[in-house]
Amino acid sequence: MNPNEILELMKNRRSIREYTDTPISNEDINMILEAARWCQSGSNKQPWRFIVIKNKNIIEKLAKLAKYGHFVKRAPVVIAVVSNKKVSPKWYIHDSSMAAHQICLMVSALGLGTCWIGSLDRDKGAELLGLSKDEFLTTILPIGHPQKIPKPTPRKPLEKIVSYLD
Numbered sequence: 001m002n003p004n005e006i007l008e009l010m011k012n013r014r015s016i017r018e019y020t021d022t023p024i025s026n027e028d029i030n031m032i033l034e035a036a037r038w039c040q041s042g043s044n045k046q047p048w049r050f051i052v053i054k055n056k057n058i059i060e061k062l063a064k065l066a067k068y069g070h071f072v073k074r075a076p077v078v079i080a081v082v083s084n085k086k087v088s089p090k091w092y093i094h095d096s097s098m099a100a101h102q103i104c105l106m107v108s109a110l111g112l113g114t115c116w117i118g119s120l121d122r123d124k125g126a127e128l129l130g131l132s133k134d135e136f137l138t139t140i141l142p143i144g145h146p147q148k149i150p151k152p153t154p155r156k157p158l159e160k161i162v163s164y165l166d
């Protein structure tokens with residue numbers, strides 16, 4: 001595996017908010033779910049589960065719960081990333097966030113697009129998806145074929161974010 005290619009994948013991943021109507025193949029969905037499954041987690045508890053939503057009615061309802069995610073309604077597939085507080089009381093948010101990011105990277109590697117949805121009415125979302133009281137709706141990830149790839153978003157230079165203690 002070429003490290004430069006991995007860095008390129010990370011650099012080229014963009015938040016994609018506009019999707020075409022082309023459906024996502026089951027092969028691609030399985031690759032995305034495998035990427036999530038192989039994520040690391042605190043004490044390897046794997047407190048997560050993933051709900052693959054293709055139902056238009058549910059997708060539209062989820063979109064309404066996302067303050068900055070009206071575009072979710074246009075995605076052919078949404079993956080809800082769910083984490084169980086009881087299984088990993090300390091790390092359930094960390095673990096599931098990392099799994100969600102693995103999804104984001106694999107989506108990008110497949111030439112597809114997604115966008116992390118942070119602002120979300122999680123209580124209503126949990127009710128809609130039938131989550132148990134121990135489960136937390138970490139994020140919903142709309143997935144689709146990008147209509148266009150946005151320009152690169154800037155990053156702070158290393159000099160500003162790194163210090164060394166030799």
Ligand SMILES: Cc1cc2nc3c(=O)[nH]c(=O)nc-3n(C[C@H](O)[C@H](O)[C@H](O)COP(=O)(O)O)c2cc1C
Pocket residue numbers: 013014015016017068069115116117118119153
């Ligand atoms: C924790 C988190 C929450 C986010 N919430 C939203 C959101 O609610 N709506 C949205 O459109 N983008 C959201 N984003 C996407 C960011 O705006 C985006 O990652 C950032 O601007 C950098 O752009 P890039 O992903 O294209 O590199 C979120 C990203 C993260 C990591």
